Amino acid sequence: MAATSGAFPFPKLVKDNYERWSIQMKTFLGGQDVWKAIEEEYVEPKNLAGSSQAMKKTAKEARLKDQKALSLIQLGVDDNMFLEDYTGHHCEESMGFIGECFQGHRQVEKVMNQLEKNSEEMEDSRVVEKILRSLDPKFDHVVVVIEESDNTETITVDELSGKLQVHVDKIKRRNKEPVEQAL
16 A cells, blocks of 8 residues: 655555545645645746846745645655546645545445445446436536446446546546637
8 A cells, every 4th residue: 555765654546545545645745735735726927037036036935846846746656556537737636536436436435335324226227327417517428328228227336436437537638638719
């Protein structure tokens, strides 16, 4: 779970420890005095040419804290999971992306655990229907497409998870591309 950097065990994000990792990273980043960089989106100043020395120093410190937090986040992601998608240009983007990815996974696990806790023996089709109903409203249009194009009686939980992941990946790619203005 943790890799060592010197004598200090550094928290590593792997597939099944997001909750614990996020708590540990919040504590660790707070101890490094960079948690504020995660909470506040860093915006690169446009032009500091006419600015005072104090403003230039403040801008430089904010950029350094953002980059320090980003590098610590990247160090905290397991090598097998470290994808280009995880590496935003700023710490707030990366932490937000990681949270978004694992939130969907947690939601599916939560529904599955509740069903197991209630000792309900359910077919995949019922689980799929429950997951579709419990998704965040931002997925409503995807839910409609899945219900219309796929038979929810035959789709498996893994297939549903794959379809939802494709949608998330498409949004990420779209957000990365430069916005073209209409003529």
